[in-house]
Amino acid sequence: xxxxxxxxxISLLTACASQTKQPGDEDMEDRDRSRDAATQREGxxxxxxxxxxxxxxxxxxNSILSKRSIYFEFDSYVVKDEYRSLVAxxxxxxxxxxxARVLLQGNTDxxxxxxxxxxxxxxxxxxxxxxMTLSGAQEGQIEAVSLGEEKPHAMGHDEAAWAxxxxxxxxxxxx
Amino acid sequence: MAIAMLSMPFRLHKLxxxxxVLFFLWxxxxxxxxxxxxxxxxxxxxxxxVAIVPFAEEERLGAQSLTPVISADxxxxxxxxxxxxxxxxxxxxxxxxxxxxIGRGASALAIGTAIPVSGGQISIRVRLLDxxxxxxxxxxxxxxxxxxxxxxxxxxxxxxxxxxxxxxxxFSTRIAYVIKQGKKYSLQVADADGVNAQPVIEYTEPxxxxxxxxxxxxxxxxxxxxxxxxxxxxxxxxxxRKAVANFRGSNxxxxxxxxxxxxAVVLSVMGGSQIFLINADGGGLQRLTQSSGIDxxxxxxxxxxxxxxxxxxxxSPQIYRMPVTxxxxxxxxxxxxxxxxxxxxxxxxxxxxxxxxHRSGDKFNVAIQDFATGQVRLLTDSRFDESPxxxxxxxxxxxxxEIRGRGILSAVSSDGRxxxxxxxQAGDIREPAWGPLRRPQ
Numbered sequence: 001x002x003x004x005x006x007x008x009x010i011s012l013l014t015a016c017a018s019q020t021k022q023p024g025d026e027d028m029e030d031r032d033r034s035r036d037a038a039t040q041r042e043g044x045x046x047x048x049x050x051x052x053x054x055x056x057x058x059x060x061x062n063s064i065l066s067k068r069s070i071y072f073e074f075d076s077y078v079v080k081d082e083y084r085s086l087v088a089x090x091x092x093x094x095x096x097x098x099x100a101r102v103l104l105q106g107n108t109d110x111x112x113x114x115x116x117x118x119x120x121x122x123x124x125x126x127x128x129x130x131x132m133t134l135s136g137a138q139e140g141q142i143e144a145v146s147l148g149e150e151k152p153h154a155m156g157h158d159e160a161a162w163a164x165x166x167x168x169x170x171x172x173x174x175x
Numbered sequence: 176m177a178i179a180m181l182s183m184p185f186r187l188h189k190l191x192x193x194x195x196v197l198f199f200l201w202x203x204x205x206x207x208x209x210x211x212x213x214x215x216x217x218x219x220x221x222x223x224x225v226a227i228v229p230f231a232e233e234e235r236l237g238a239q240s241l242t243p244v245i246s247a248d249x250x251x252x253x254x255x256x257x258x259x260x261x262x263x264x265x266x267x268x269x270x271x272x273x274x275x276x277i278g279r280g281a282s283a284l285a286i287g288t289a290i291p292v293s294g295g296q297i298s299i300r301v302r303l304l305d306x307x308x309x310x311x312x313x314x315x316x317x318x319x320x321x322x323x324x325x326x327x328x329x330x331x332x333x334x335x336x337x338x339x340x341x342x343x344x345x346f347s348t349r350i351a352y353v354i355k356q357g358k359k360y361s362l363q364v365a366d367a368d369g370v371n372a373q374p375v376i377e378y379t380e381p382x383x384x385x386x387x388x389x390x391x392x393x394x395x396x397x398x399x400x401x402x403x404x405x406x407x408x409x410x411x412x413x414x415x416r417k418a419v420a421n422f423r424g425s426n427x428x429x430x431x432x433x434x435x436x437x438x439a440v441v442l443s444v445m446g447g448s449q450i451f452l453i454n455a456d457g458g459g460l461q462r463l464t465q466s467s468g469i470d471x472x473x474x475x476x477x478x479x480x481x482x483x484x485x486x487x488x489x490x491s492p493q494i495y496r497m498p499v500t501x502x503x504x505x506x507x508x509x510x511x512x513x514x515x516x517x518x519x520x521x522x523x524x525x526x527x528x529x530x531x532x533h534r535s536g537d538k539f540n541v542a543i544q545d546f547a548t549g550q551v552r553l554l555t556d557s558r559f560d561e562s563p564x565x566x567x568x569x570x571x572x573x574x575x576x577e578i579r580g581r582g583i584l585s586a587v588s589s590d591g592r593x594x595x596x597x598x599x600q601a602g603d604i605r606e607p608a609w610g611p612l613r614r615p616q
Contacts, residue, residue, distance in 0.1 A: 075492070075516065111559060112539055113518040113532060114383050114606065115428045116485055116492055118404060119441065119448035119469040122425055126447070145403055146425055146443075150381035157580045 057093070058172055064089045070128055072166040074109070077123040079131050087128060090170055091135030098138065101173035104128050106146040107153070109162035114149060121146030128168045222256035223339055225249065226281040231266035231288040236297070239321060241289055244328035248346040248368065249335065251586070252570065253593025268302060268311065276306045283312065283339055285331075296320050301331050303338050313338040329366065343568045349610040350573060351375070351385040351394055352584060356602040362396055364411065367566075367609070369584065369597035375409060376416070386429045386438075387610040388455075395419070395429035395438055406440050408455060419457035430473045430482070431455075439463065439473035439482055450484055452499070464497070465505045472519055475499070477526040483510065484520065491515040494531055494544075510544065513551055517542075519562060523569050523589075530554075530563040530572050530589075541574050543589060554591040561605065565589070567612045573597075575605045 057063040070083045079087060094100050106121030106128075125144035133139050154161035227246045234240070249255040258281040265271045265286050276284055287301030301315040315334045319327045326347065333344030348367045353360055360382045365372040376382070380399040387394060388408075395408045404427045409416035420426040424443035428450075431438055435455065442451050450464040450473050464470040468488040475482055483496045489509060494517050497507035511517035516534030523529060523543075533542040533553065541554045541563045554572060563574040566586075573586045582605040584597040 112516065112534065113472065113485065113492075113561060115441070115472045116469065116518045118383075118425060118427055119443075119471045122443050122448055123469060147399075148383075148404075150383070150399060 058175070065093055068170040070124075070168045070170075071163065072124055072168075074111075074162070074166065075120065077120065077127045079127050084131075087131045088135045091132040091137040094132065094137035094141045095135070098141070100141060102132075102142050103171045103173070104142060104144045105169045105171065106144065106148075107151065107165055107167045107169070108149045109165045110149045110152060110157070111162065118146050118148035118150075121148045124166075124168045128170075223254060223282055224256045224258050224280050225283040225285065225335070225339065226258040226260050226276060226279065227285045227335075228260045228263065228265060228287075230286070230299070230301070231290070233289045235291065236289060236321075236324060239324045241299070241324060241328040241331065242285075244325055244368075245285070245332045245335070248329060248332035248344075251368070251593075251595055252336070253588050253595075254336075254340060254570075268304065271304060273306055273309050281306050283335075285335055287315075287331075292318060294320075297324060299327055299331075301334070303335050325366075325370070329368075342570060343612060345566045345568050345571070345609075345612065348567060348612060349391070350584075350597075350607055351387060351610065352575075352604055352607040353382050353385065354602045354604045355582075362394070364394075364610075375411065375414075383606050384428055385606060385608045386431055387608055388431050389433055389435045389611055391611045393435075393455075395431065397427045397429065406438070408438075417457060419455065420451075420453055428471050428473060430475055432475050433477055433479045439475065441471045441473070450482070461501070462503045463499065464507070465503045474521045474529070476522050477524060483522060483529055485518045492518050494518075494520045494529070510546075510549075511551075521564050523565050524567055525569055530565060532560060532563065541572055541587060543572070552591060554587045554589070555585075555594065557585075560585075562607055564607065564609045566609050571609075573607045573609045575607055 057065045059066055064086055067086055070079060070086065090102070094102065104125040106123070106125030108117040108121050122144065125146055129142045129144040132142055152165045153167070154164035227242050229242050233242060246257050250257055258279050263275060266288055267286070271284065271286065284304045284306055285301060286304065287299065290298045292298045296318050298318045299315065303312040303314065304310070305312050313334050315331050317327055329346040332346040336342070336344035336346070346367055349364050350367055351362065351364050353362050358379050359377055360380065361377045362375045362382045362385055363372045364375055375394060378398060378400045383397045385394050385396040392412065393408055393410050395406060397404045397406055404425045405418050406420035406426045406429045407416050408419050419438065420440045420442065422442050422444035425448065426440060426442055428441040429438045438453050438455055440451055440453055441448050445462070447467065448469045448471050449462065450470045452461040452463055453459060463482070466486060466488040468486055470484055470486045472485040473482045474484070479499065481496055481498055483494055485492050486495050486507065493509055494511040495507035495509050497504050511531070514533055514535055518532050520529045520531040527547065528543055528545045530541060530543050532539050537558065538556065539559050539561065540556060541560050542551055543554060544551045557576045559577050561575045563572045565572055569589060571586045571588050573584065575582055576585050577583065582603040584604050584607050585594060586597065587594045
């Protein structure tokens with residue numbers, strides 16, 4: 001029930017977000033913290049520009065935080081090394097924004113059992129959640145759910161499509 | 176007694192001559208190789224030759240004729256060879272010239288009448304005759320309204336099947352499946368031959384895992400209508416439904432206990448995906464499995480004492496069995512060892528084996544494993560087979576497969592010899608489940 005409400009809330013907030021501006025103070029605070037966070041990171045954060053008051057690190061294409069998908073091997077829920085910095089960056093954001101909430105949606109490719117894939121998608125979302133909590137995010141900030149193979153991004157029936165669909169998406173509340 | 180005497184010669188005949196040699200080769204071959212051999216060598220020679228003679232006055236029924244439905248039912252099993260009646264039209268035993276039917280190679284013969292009577296009803300009388308013994312094997316008498324003609328044809332086919340094989344016929348049973356058309360998902364129920372499809376529920380979010388209650392009056396299924404998987408139970412007659420498992424996280428994979436009072440479900444409420452027992456009305460939650468991995472797709476043994484399920488507790492998804500004792504169990508017996516992906520187990524109706532999906536290379540195929548011998552038989556060699564379920568007589572397995580990226584339903588005999596596609600509508604069909612023998616009132 002809680003979860004349903006959570007999803008509904010997210011939907012409502014999403015609907016509102018397009019019309020409502022957040023209070024400027026909060027924007028500033030978030031941005032400052034993000035800048036601090038950014039300066040502590042190397043390489044990947046170069047070129048970020050926080051001088052514009054409208055730029056949100058979660059959506060800034062130059063920010064690693066705008067990258068929201070983690071991809072997996074067939075029948076695997078191991079978060080690959082190449083996604084460690086991505087997961088750590090989101091964990092850090094959550095740590096620094098205790099009011100932020102994320103929904104992790106686990107997905108699988110279309111092959112094999114739908115029920116097993118539902119569980120596998122959950123396992124992938126749980127694996128990302130676990131990695132985020134290890135990096136300091138609070139468990140209560142993260143909800144991990146599975147869509148199994150039921151909501152494919154890529155509609156094809158080949159390895160390229162399957163690889164695209166073996167994925168966990170990170171969605172922030174209010175997006 | 177007549178059944179046993181008649182069916183024995185048929186079975187012996189199956190093993191005669193070269194067929195017996197091939198059957199022996201099949202027995203000693205490695206399990207996975209075996210299925211291919213079955214497909215190559217199986218077929219016509221072992222079928223029971225039966226003639227279905229058009230019934231008296233049946234032509235007045237037009238498109239509702241009985242004998243085409245009966246013939247199609249029998250042909251679909253792969254167990255029968257339909258002998259052409261030619262110009263012969265006996266309708267009563269006295270009209271049968273047995274030498275003619277011996278000459279045509281028919282072992283059994285169905286004759287009868289379908290006569291309109293008062294009130295627009297049709298009076299049907301059918302006799303099944305043993306050609307060699309010139310004796311009646313069985314009969315069927317019923318008066319039905321026109322809209323019941325097709326159902327009556329299935330009941331006649333059931334009678335013929337039962338008398339000639341000794342097994343229950345399943346032509347009067349129903350199947351459930353999900354069809355996706357555009358963005359719409361529809362859970363449907365149809366006759367076992369795919370005809371008379373009726374929607375049970377429709378949504379724009381996915382529906383998966385329909386499961387028949389043992390008495391055939393209710394369906395449990397998983398709907399994503401609330402943006403996450405929730406288990407519902409719906410009565411087919413009243414359409415009344417209830418969310419029976421709607422806990423935090425995912426709720427899925429419902430399986431009925433044989434007494435219809437409980438469901439095994441998979442919940443993530445306590446972390447991971449684990450199997451729980453719940454009353455059919457949603458009360459009395461009780462945990463069954465406890466592992467650090469995925470436990471899902473439970474299926475009850477026919478006596479209700481065990482469940483088999485899919486678990487990745489050993490590193491890859493395999494099939495396990497554990498007793499249902501009323502408590503949590505951390506241990507289960509691993510049943511599958513061949514390959515790194517064995518999922519979707521379903522007990523056979525006699526409890527002696529189970530069907531499941533076996534991955535080999537890039538292929539996902541329907542297989543059967545015997546509990547006593549551990550022998551595995553692959554029944555299909557298509558690319559993406561899913562969701563196998565036994566016919567209630569154990570003789571066929573219904574499953575989902577795909578052609579050109581579109582889901583279709585197929586059935587394969589449990590010896591792997593005969594395969595067929597069910598008549599398909601436009602759309603993407605998946606998640607079939609074969610219903611029980613008894614039909615609701």
